[in-house]
Amino acid sequence: MEPWTVVSATAAPLRSDNVDTDQIIPARYLTAVTQEGMGDGCFAAWRYLPNGSLNPEFVLNQDCYQGSAILVGGTNFGSGSSREHAVWALMQFGFKVVIAHTFADIFYNNALKNSLLPIPLDREIIEIVWSVIEEDPETKLLVDLETQVVILPDGQQHSFEIEAFRKRCLLQGLDDMGYLLAQEEAISNFELSHS
Amino acid sequence: MGKTLFEKIWANHVVADEPGAPTILYIDAHLIHEVTSPQAFAEIRNRKLAVRCPERTFATMDHAIPTREIPLWPEDAAMQVNTLRQNCKDFGVTLWDIEGDVQGIVHVVAPEMGVTQPGMTIVCGDSHTSTHGAFGSLAFGIGTSEVGHVLASQCLMQSKPKSFAINVEGELGLGVTAKDIILAIIAANGASGGTGHVFEYRGETIQKLSMANRMTICNMSIEGGARAGLIAPDETTYEYLRGRPFAPSGNDWDRAMAAWQELATDDDAEFDRSFGLDVTDLAPMVTYGTNPGMGGPVTGTVPRLEDMESPQQRQDLAQALDYMGLTPGQPMEGQQVDIVFIGSCTNSRLEDLQAAAKIVKGQKVADHVEALVVPGSKAIKAAAEAEGLDRVFTEAGFEWRGSGCSMCLAMNDDKAGAGKYVASTSNRNFQGRQGPGSRSLLMSPLMAAAAAVSGQIVDVRAMLR
Numbered sequence: 067m068e069p070w071t072v073v074s075a076t077a078a079p080l081r082s083d084n085v086d087t088d089q090i091i092p093a094r095y096l097t098a099v100t101q102e103g104m105g106d107g108c109f110a111a112w113r114y115l116p117n118g119s120l121n122p123e124f125v126l127n128q129d130c131y132q133g134s135a136i137l138v139g140g141t142n143f144g145s146g147s148s149r150e151h152a153v154w155a156l157m158q159f160g161f162k163v164v165i166a167h168t169f170a171d172i173f174y175n176n177a178l179k180n181s182l183l184p185i186p187l188d189r190e191i192i193e194i195v196w197s198v199i200e201e202d203p204e205t206k207l208l209v210d211l212e213t214q215v216v217i218l219p220d221g222q223q224h225s226f227e228i229e230a231f232r233k234r235c236l237l238q239g240l241d242d243m244g245y246l247l248a249q250e251e252a253i254s255n256f257e258l259s260h261s
Numbered sequence: 262m263g264k265t266l267f268e269k270i271w272a273n274h275v276v277a278d279e280p281g282a283p284t285i286l287y288i289d290a291h292l293i294h295e296v297t298s299p300q301a302f303a304e305i306r307n308r309k310l311a312v313r314c315p316e317r318t319f320a321t322m323d324h325a326i327p328t329r330e331i332p333l334w335p336e337d338a339a340m341q342v343n344t345l346r347q348n349c350k351d352f353g354v355t356l357w358d359i360e361g362d363v364q365g366i367v368h369v370v371a372p373e374m375g376v377t378q379p380g381m382t383i384v385c386g387d388s389h390t391s392t393h394g395a396f397g398s399l400a401f402g403i404g405t406s407e408v409g410h411v412l413a414s415q416c417l418m419q420s421k422p423k424s425f426a427i428n429v430e431g432e433l434g435l436g437v438t439a440k441d442i443i444l445a446i447i448a449a450n451g452a453s454g455g456t457g458h459v460f461e462y463r464g465e466t467i468q469k470l471s472m473a474n475r476m477t478i479c480n481m482s483i484e485g486g487a488r489a490g491l492i493a494p495d496e497t498t499y500e501y502l503r504g505r506p507f508a509p510s511g512n513d514w515d516r517a518m519a520a521w522q523e524l525a526t527d528d529d530a531e532f533d534r535s536f537g538l539d540v541t542d543l544a545p546m547v548t549y550g551t552n553p554g555m556g557g558p559v560t561g562t563v564p565r566l567e568d569m570e571s572p573q574q575r576q577d578l579a580q581a582l583d584y585m586g587l588t589p590g591q592p593m594e595g596q597q598v599d600i601v602f603i604g605s606c607t608n609s610r611l612e613d614l615q616a617a618a619k620i621v622k623g624q625k626v627a628d629h630v631e632a633l634v635v636p637g638s639k640a641i642k643a644a645a646e647a648e649g650l651d652r653v654f655t656e657a658g659f660e661w662r663g664s665g666c667s668m669c670l671a672m673n674d675d676k677a678g679a680g681k682y683v684a685s686t687s688n689r690n691f692q693g694r695q696g697p698g699s700r701s702l703l704m705s706p707l708m709a710a711a712a713a714v715s716g717q718i719v720d721v722r723a724m725l726r
């Protein structure tokens with residue numbers, strides 16, 4: 067994995083709670099045996115009209131939010147299915163960070179495993195961020211993982227929580243697999259004492 | 262202070278607990294299917310690794326497969342299934358193939374085969390792995406990266422969730438089922454009420470439930486946002502397990518039983534949170550919205566925007582009702598349905614089909630309704646056929662299908678059309694879950710059967726009196 071650095075980018079507001087992984091990537095896009103090609107299906111039911119053309123009403127189709135690398139959602143973002151395809155889809159669509167009030171557990175874990183940074187913030191702060199990026203879609207948010215803050219252009223700083231271990235993995239670009247394989251001895255010992 | 266059941270199982274599986282790092286948790290059984298495993302196997306191949314414990318890994322095919330006889334499979338489903346076959350062959354993993362006698366929805370087949378046992382840790386690249394908690398195991402869904410981790414190391418790195426007691430008391434009325442209990446729990450606590458927690462369902466009402474019913478409840482723990490849901494094992498659990506292919510036998514059985522007796526929450530244990538439900542007056546439940554928390558009694562009405570507490574809830578309800586084409590304040594009863602789906606890992610077991618068949622027997626599916634029954638596994642299908650349930654359903658006008666996920670997630674060709682109302686025994690009413698534009702109304706098998714013959718939502722209790 068690429069080590070995570072600072073992200074400074076525009077952000078798109080997704081004013082909905084309980085955005086589930088079936089919305090992020092509908093089941094009919096899960097037919098691949100690789101990770102590729104998920105970006106097309108990202109928010110498919112909201113992005114496309116039934117005739118296949120882009121839905122101009124949907125926020126991610128609006129010109130001003132093209133190229134946003136930060137998505138700002140509400141409560142219980144990523145609920146539902148465990149499909150990691152949802153994370154792959156968001157990343158292939160161009161997102162590096164998802165800020166939300168709360169996240170569903172499995173989505174949160176899946177995001178970290180792929181270096182898509184999930185940032186939980188208080189509801190009031192989410193409301194503020196939504197207003198700011200709606201008023202001026204050019205607004206760039208600065209996300210600094212090292213110091214665990216999201217900085218708005220007016221200087222507002224909002225700190226966020228992340229487990230120290232997870233943070234270190236992201237900053238150093240480490241994944242769990244290497245860590246787990248290095249535990250071979252402990253795993254074998256466990257198996258011996260539990261069989 | 263005593264320990265909860267969840268804490269005991271957790272403690273029994275800690276391989277390492279270094280400060281500043283997540284716990285390394287040993288996984289006893291790993292279930293896989295065709296949709297969320299291919300990328301994980303690819304990762305294993307890339308890194309030139311082996312599957313560490315093929316004997317603890319069990320695969321079946323359920324999500325993408327067709328459930329009707331079709332001469333030619335869609336290319337992508339065939340590709341996923343063949344990839345799974347190849348992976349299982351190359352890495353020595355047991356596969357319950359659609360070509361064999363044992364196959365079905367992963368969360369239906371594993372318990373049937375006796376793989377699911379009390380005290381185990383069980384994972385699967387599927388959020389409804391919580392189903393297996395019905396046996397007093399700690400079972401949860403994982404993403405594809407983690408599927409790879411378990412394949413390679415038989416372990417996961419996990420932060421310990423908190424505990425959440427769900428106490429259920431009271432006698433269920435006629436026509437009110439386990440599905441109604443869990444829908445009521447989720448309606449009360451919301452779709453994210455359990456985030457970061459493991460539910461333990463407790464109380465007399467739970468203890469009286471059969472294994473099939475317990476599985477229905479644990480299955481939908483994830484719809485309440487919980488990481489997992491479990492129920493302490495008891496005689497009902499042991500009775501179900503005895504003699505199943507992968508269950509211990511002989512001396513091993515006695516040894517296992519001795520260990521299983523320890524699997525209960527201590528009297529002086531404390532839960533981080535708790536919730537109580539008295540089911541004495543519980544009515545059959547139906548959802549009206551686009552997340553599983555948006556449900557209420559069939560005797561009730563669709564909520565009004567002004568009943569909502571926050572502006573965001575008002576907006577979410579407005580969006581949901583707009584999508585669902587329902588009017589605030591309209592009675593749930595009398596809402597027309599177009600399709601009836603009886604199936605899914607929530608409600609496709611023999612008991613579910615028997616219950617639905619009782620309502621359907623001698624009746625006809627309403628003219629405008631398309632109805633299908635999709636048994637959870639080949640074994641259930643065969644058992645139902647031996648009882649003549651298939652004829653009860655087909656004579657009434659239902660389609661009788663092969664086993665799989667089918668219209669629960671609409672990956673195969675079982676899709677509800679845009680705008681169609683689906684009375685469904687599955688677990689998710691998300692927008693488009695059962696086909697682009699489809700509108701799901703979640704309910705019990707009894708209620709779905711009643712909707713099929715009535716053509717609309719009705720209170721099934723009136724048909725049972």
Ligand code: SF4
Nearest residue numbers: 389605606666669670
């Ligand atoms: S039946 Fe539905 S919920 Fe269950 S495993 Fe299949 S797709 Fe998932």
